[in-house]
Amino acid sequence: MIVLGIESSCDETAAAIVNDRREILGQALLSQEEHKAYGGVVPEIAARAHLEHIDEIIGLCVKRAGIKLEELDAVAAAAGPGLIGGVVVGVMAAKALSLALNKPFVAVNHLEGHALCARVSNDVEYPYLLLLVSGGHCQILVVKNVGSYERLGTTIDDAAGEAFDKVAKMLGLGYPGGPMIEKSAAVGDETRFSLPRPLIGSDDCNLSFSGLKTAVRKLVESYAPDGNLNHAAIPGKDVADICACFQYAATDCLVRKLKKAVGIFKRKYPQGRHLVVSGGVAANTYLRSKLQSLAEGEGLEFAAPPIRFCTDNGVMIAWAGLERFRAGFSDSLDFKPRPRWPLDENAPKAAGAGGVKA
Numbered sequence: 001m002i003v004l005g006i007e008s009s010c011d012e013t014a015a016a017i018v019n020d021r022r023e024i025l026g027q028a029l030l031s032q033e034e035h036k037a038y039g040g041v042v043p044e045i046a047a048r049a050h051l052e053h054i055d056e057i058i059g060l061c062v063k064r065a066g067i068k069l070e071e072l073d074a075v076a077a078a079a080g081p082g083l084i085g086g087v088v089v090g091v092m093a094a095k096a097l098s099l100a101l102n103k104p105f106v107a108v109n110h111l112e113g114h115a116l117c118a119r120v121s122n123d124v125e126y127p128y129l130l131l132l133v134s135g136g137h138c139q140i141l142v143v144k145n146v147g148s149y150e151r152l153g154t155t156i157d158d159a160a161g162e163a164f165d166k167v168a169k170m171l172g173l174g175y176p177g178g179p180m181i182e183k184s185a186a187v188g189d190e191t192r193f194s195l196p197r198p199l200i201g202s203d204d205c206n207l208s209f210s211g212l213k214t215a216v217r218k219l220v221e222s223y224a225p226d227g228n229l230n231h232a233a234i235p236g237k238d239v240a241d242i243c244a245c246f247q248y249a250a251t252d253c254l255v256r257k258l259k260k261a262v263g264i265f266k267r268k269y270p271q272g273r274h275l276v277v278s279g280g281v282a283a284n285t286y287l288r289s290k291l292q293s294l295a296e297g298e299g300l301e302f303a304a305p306p307i308r309f310c311t312d313n314g315v316m317i318a319w320a321g322l323e324r325f326r327a328g329f330s331d332s333l334d335f336k337p338r339p340r341w342p343l344d345e346n347a348p349k350a351a352g353a354g355g356v357k358a
């Protein structure tokens with residue numbers, strides 16, 4: 001079985017072709033540079049850039065895979081959640097191919113792409129405990145099966161990646177902020193400033209990063225004589241220390257709430273063996289090593305996608321599309337892209353069990 005997947009829900013235009021032997025036959029990805037000047041993704045610019053490059057990216061992916069389009073079994077696209085202008089571009093491209101080739105169309109939840117991506121390169125079986133940490137989402141979930149999720153916790157304000165991006169902006173480190181913070185933190189002293197761990201005492205698995213972000217803002221403001229945000233006033237060594245303390249605090253919040261979730265997971269799903277992290281923030285090696293230790297201490301196996309497949313990419317959509325199609329799911333060509341699409345809502349039944357067949 002061979003599936004093409006298209007991703008265009010944020011600032012990456014990407015496509016990949018995978019097969020059911022977990023081989024990546026071809027892929028192409030373009031990270032939009034246009035947003036750097038704005039310190040964040042500008043939806044209209046993103047949509048136009050997707051439109052400009054989508055054909056070329058799909059063409060390059062197919063060429064690299066060395067297959068004929070007729071060999072595809074299905075065409076998948078991220079159909080939400082995300083920036084609707086971009087999502088529409090990818091979905092329309094996938095629907096057009098599906099129609100022209102007379103192959104089924106599979107609408108993939110972008111979050112399901114992140115959730116299942118670790119299964120391409122690791123022998124991770126259902127059910128598993130997942131920390132999904134990206135620029136727009138921060139959730140702790142049990143992945144019970146394709147299309148079947150139980151959410152144990154979520155952020156009540158900012159996503160983890162959003163907090164990394166905002167702190168990086170305050171420090172003048174550029175966008176996206178996560179990689180820059182990680183790099184700077186590597187030479188910083190994580191014990192120098194004491195920063196809050198919001199919600200850490202609460203009895204649930206929910207997270208919060210807004211108070212942590214505000215504490216960093218106050219720290220940054222304390223460097224300027226007029227109390228304004230002025231990163232130029234902060235010595236380089238102090239920037240590194242702030243990054244290290246922020247990364248430590250954010251990771252600490254994630255690890256402690258995940259530890260609570262492990263307890264629930266083990267009780268409810270005693271057969272589960274894996275702790276998985278995915279999404280853009282999962283590219284952070286500091287976080288990965290802390291989660292590896294947590295998993296080892298809890299007798300679980302730790303797994304994560306390779307770093308290049310943590311941030312948005314086509315492979316995760318192609319793979320989730322393949323898993324969905326293999327499980328009997330496909331969608332009609334009038335499927336409407338969904339800017340909001342919770343992963344744990346009641347999923348439609350697979351085809352053959354009353355689902356929609358293209």
Ligand code: KG4
Nearest residue numbers: 134135136161176178179280281284311312
């Ligand atoms: O999954 P993703 O590419 O897009 C969304 O679906 O949101 O995640 C992007 C997020 C950004 O907030 C970025 O700063 C963060 O992932 N990120 C990182 C690292 N690499 C990317 N955060 C922390 N450390 C990193 N190394």
Ligand code: ZN
Nearest residue numbers: 114134280312
């Ligand atoms: Zn993403």
